[in-house]
Amino acid sequence: MVPCLPDCPAPAPAQLVSYQRLSSAAQTPAGPPHPVPAPRRSLASPPVPATAAATPGTTATTEIATAAQPSSPAPPSAPLSAALLPAQSAAAPPWPDPPPSRSGALGLHAAALPSPAGGDALAFPSVATDAVPAVLPEAAAMMPHHADPVTRPPHEQSLRPSEDLPHTATPPSSHAASATPLIQPPGNTALHDCAESGSLEIMKMLLKYCAKMEKDGYGMTPLLSASVTGHTNIVDFLTQHEQTSKTECINALELLGATFVDKKRDLLGALKYWKQAMEMRYNDRISILNRPVPQTLIMAYDYAKEVNSLEELENLIADPDEMRMQALLIRERILGPSHPDTSYYIRYRGAVYADSGNFKRCINLWKYALDMQQSNLDPLNPMTASSLLSFAELFSFMLQDKAKGLLGATVAFDDLMGILCKSVLEIERAMKQIQCPPDPIQLNKALSIILHLICLLEKVPCTSEQEHFKKQTIYKFLKLQPRGKNNFSPLHLAVDKNTTCVGRYPVCKFPSLQVTAILVECGANINVRDSDNNSPLHIAALNNHLGIMNFLIKSGSHFDATNLYKQTASDLLDEKKIAKNLIHPINHTTLQCLAACVIVNHNICYAGHIPEKLEKFVLLHR
Incomplete structure (x- = not known):
């Protein structure tokens, strides 16, 4: 039976549902399957993406209009952001940067990166439904788990071969963002699952029976989880709930605005929520909730700082690039540098700069994200x-x-x-x-x-x-x-x-x-050994690289040294007649080597009878 507080109504027998079942139901994805991406081809040079999200400096009107319209067939090219950020795999967790976090594992990463759909193909967040260039990082084994496909706006769709994805006729302009994790992160509650999957009715049922809005291992409440995943219905409901404080409401609205900027590409929507948050900060003149003042401005963010007035906020619409920096600043302040989404979106924004050819800005952002990871992971x-x-x-x-x-x-x-x-x-x-x-x-x-x-x-x-x-x-x-x-x-x-x-x-x-x-x-x-007692010369022989073999031999590697299976590098060249004719053992065998082989082959006791240096030499031929 679900435990109830004294003031809570006792549930009817038909309503007795375990938290485990509720949690499972809350995680059921509501969105349609993942759309099929455009065919992939190699990239000659990084094109300037057609969408406003790809190139800093585009207008908000263009960006909003692009996000609102169903996507047209993708051009046969690919933005660099699709190539330079990590991806996912069906057999491995589909997110690059953090250890499994709930808000990351369920919502934001599911929307920013495609869900697994079979095979080991990788996919990357992009700013256009284009093909993948021939420079991609591998990160399939590095990410938290998702289980269900998610439909995302065009700039966030998977850019991997279409055979790796389920085929669907669903328009790729849908903004569904829900997925089921294969791993539950520490501190996960059913309310968090509801927030991340957008299951408002189940959330109301849980709260009716006195579920508490607790924090997870990253300090994320269900309200912040809903803001990260972009579920406005959950955010609107929880900001009016009695368990939510004013500060939590403000943080949730500001974080939701950042999600609208980076994930939904809706700058006007972001301004709407940021304006609501600012009004809440300053509507009570007796207890104004000012933002914390940063000690230093960040070079990677182009020394941007958060706006502090409605006038400054309104002026942001004329500078979409500044809005994107605001989103990064807000996310880092609210989630903190240890949260996976913080470094992820810094890397994503850097990749967008690389799309437009601004590699220096990309490198600066990626360096900042790398420093953040090495300091916290x-x-x-x-x-x-x-x-x-x-x-x-x-x-x-x-x-x-x-x-x-x-x-x-x-x-x-x-x-x-x-x-x-x-x-x-x-x-x-x-x-x-x-x-x-x-x-x-x-x-x-x-x-x-x-x-x-x-x-x-x-x-x-x-x-x-x-x-x-x-x-x-x-x-x-x-x-x-x-x-x-x-x-x-x-x-x-x-x-x-x-x-x-x-x-x-x-x-x-x-x-x-x-x-x-x-x-x-x-x-x-040059004589270091692996677990099979192979020297680098053995490995070079296995790879049939004559140039490296000659270099190693000239550098002092012994051609007749044996591995765990009593094989010399020459033995590994037995099937390579051309190579063996070019590198003949007799040309690289010394009298010392022959003497060492005799000692080894006849099991002559030598320990303590010869200098220690020679003992090591004999061991090379064992």
């Missing part, structure tokens, strides 16, 4: 890895199109080097956790991203001082002695072709002789 958090990968994808895109003469953008050494330093810092933080060792899979991904960044750095011109700083950073990275999957060292990864597939699309191609050379120059151990 555990080391090697999947969301942080997603941000680092997005940077690698962006820099690769800029360098490739610069080489083709398609873009005037240049990658600054300091920008790329700064991200490499932040990536190394992430590894350093993880390696310091002695009681909780890092996950090898996540560590392996982080190591692969670092190698891609190093590869990109080799394509950027720099001064001698910058070159020294780069090598100093790589040396610091190698001294941490990180190991990834299968106990791979960074040098193992540099000579392995699987390192290429760090995301949905490759940034750099591996095995890479250039990356291998700089790792060895900066102190990488």
